[in-house]
Amino acid sequence: MTAGTTEIRPSGEPHLVETHQTGMPTVMVGMLLFIASEVMFFGGLFATYFNARASVAPEPWEPPPGGELDMALAAVLTAILISSSFTMQFGVWAIRRGDAGKLKMWTGITLALGVLFLAGQLYDYSQLGFGIADGVFGTVFYTLTGFHGAHVFGGAVGLTIILARAMQGQFSGRNHIAVEAVSIYWHFVDVVWIAVFSTIYLLR
């Protein structure tokens, strides 16, 4: 083996690669992949829910004695979150048209709805009559809704950041990738809630 005397002469002009931004922007790819991992995380939590539900048979699957699920409140929370997805999307459409003012408005409304959801969730927790340590129903209920709530909180933080950046005038019709990324994260959080709600409250 000769010592390293291979000469490498790439010909042509010095040209270094500009990362070709064809197709989906890099940040969006990253966000979608991150969301994929979060889907799997919730998948794991849902697996614990369904396994617990199957395991307690032939006992009925229900909250512990003294506890009761508040279906009405959950339905209201669902409506709040679904509306917030709509308002988020209105904001995205606005900034795609270049309308930063409407972006600020819709983002603000989305953030308010998100905070309202979290407040409602905490209120629900205080009224339920059972805790995480009250048998397997309590454990899976609080774990599933609790981690969903944590993800809503994370989304709210993201919304706050893009609201602040929007107020500094950083977004335009051409440059607003952070808004797109936060918006799909917010839609993801909404979809997970629909799954949580359907599983815990509708399917039971």
Added chain:
Amino acid sequence: MATTTLEPQAGAPAYRRSWVLDWLTTVDHKKIGILYIVNGFLFFFAAGILALVVRSELAVPGLQLVDQDTFNQAFTMHGTIMLFLFIIPTLSGFANYIVPLQLGAPDMAFPRINALSFWLLPLGGILIFSGYLFGGAAAEGWTGYAPLTSDRFSPGTGTDLWIIGLALVGTASILGAVNFITTIFKMRAPGMTLFRMPIFVWTVLVTAVLILLATPVLTAGLIALFIDRNYGGSFFDPSVGGNPILWQHIFWFFGHPEVYIVILPAMGVVSEVLPVFSRKPLFGYKAFVFATIGIGLLSFSVWAHHMFTTGAVFLPFFSFMTALIAIPTGIKMFNWLGTLYRGKLMLTTPMLFALGFISMFLIGGISGVMLASPPIDFHVQDTYFVVAHLHYVFFGGSVFGVFAAAYYWFPKMTGRRLNEPLGKVHFWIHFIGFNLAFFPMHQLGLSGMPRRVADYSPDAGWTYLNLASTVGAFMIAVSVIPFLINVVASLINGEPAGDDPWEGNTLEWATTSPPPPYNFDRLPPVHSERPLFFLTHGHGHVAERPDDLEEHSEDDVERRGGAA
């Protein structure tokens, strides 16, 4: 001889940074790769010492050295550290260093998140190890089965530290996976279609997808366990409606893709090394890619083969799927054999480790197919047969891959060559020691020796095999010494490597050793999966000329004119 020179731009100040700060704040994928590798080897040594503790105790019957609790901590920490803090991070480190270079990219897609992924590792590892400071490390096996890991049976802090440390390490992996996938899809050099990527990049891609999808499930399980232990949860406690088997399902749904996460990058390394030292392209590139993807997909369908004996598993399905996954693995074996066939073999140290990989992984794969069959598995589950299998695939596979990568890419990373004779000494002691340590375990398992036991009866007839195994373990430990001497001596005074000491095929050899911070001054044109081969050897081999090379670019004209 480097022809790509680094000319400091006029006006750029010469500066002297503190090297500590340099390494602490770096976001350069090359430095981060080295950090991963160094960190990985440190944990390798620590977990290796734990293995020596285990083997020393088991050499002869009787509890001579440690008590049972210490023994349990030793094998638990050995497994956890080796898998989560050595193998995956070290292979990740090589991937971090090499993948952007092989793609012709200046760095990873998200360089700062790349650094974050690294720094979570030593911190997670310290948390896991710190169990020793607080009454004892985790001692329930790296698989952490409930209810043994519940607060009722393992009340110590060590298990909690293990959980949280692993959560940090898992998060690091997931972030790394996002980074790799994005980089591979978005930052390839012009002309590098997916099917012109180096094979190593393909294996890293599939590995990253597995990490992305499997690790979060482990995170969910770890959180559930933590809630059970500390917040009165009932996930795994049957007395309040929970189910211990749930832990096994969650853990192994992650755990099985995990073992492919461990092996695929090593297979990628072997697939880089073999063509270079056989002077032939990889046989059946596309088949290999599809086999890798097939393994990735199938890996999610076999998890319950770790749970055959629970009675809670639909045996025919999982047995069938497990046997099925042997097929793409077998295809790869033939890819490698086909590459070697009629090649001009150069038995350098990386090549020896790659050949060692093929033969040792074959043995591990065969014992794996045996375990796929429930009738066999029912007899050898939780015996040393399984320990033999897992070490042949993890150690005979992945660790051999790590050393192949180390010897192959050390010149690129440091600009120095490792000493070949010393490397061969390392290889042979390592190879013989490895087989001495682990081959007897097949027989031990078949004759009934259970795993995770600190002691055994002198009448069982297991003594001599255990003794042999312990000798082998110490041989492995000794083999590390020539490696370390080689690394340190070569760093200080090794022969300069130049850009391309091995006459490689892929883009990392088209820049200096080590590369400049932004990797390439100029990129060679990419028209095949061996861009450097065509660059240095011209298009003389018409048969290998890619079909879609229609236009004659300036590059082509000049190269043909100046072809050697």
Added chain:
Amino acid sequence: MSDTAFGFILLGVAMAVVLGIVFAITTRYGARPKPPAGVHLPPPSYLPVVLSVGAAIMGLGLVFKPDDQFANLFLLIPGLVIFIGGCIAWVRAANHEWRDTEHGSHGDGAAH
């Protein structure tokens, strides 16, 4: 402190010392060449270390929790402060770099 713990700490310190020596010997100093136009590489940052340390301290806060509380607040709160402070600094730094990039963003508008 158990013997095992002492042994590992000793080992860790020895390894760190050897490592430090190797790193010190092999670090080369000099001008750092600028990348060609079109390549954007973020500057070095201490924030990954900060966030990791913050996360680890938060983790310790959960591990060493007193039985009647959610977590060990003496560990959780400082960890949270470090972590969140680090996140804020990260977002601000990314924002800063975004604004400094020559012709605005390349269409993806984010420095990571």
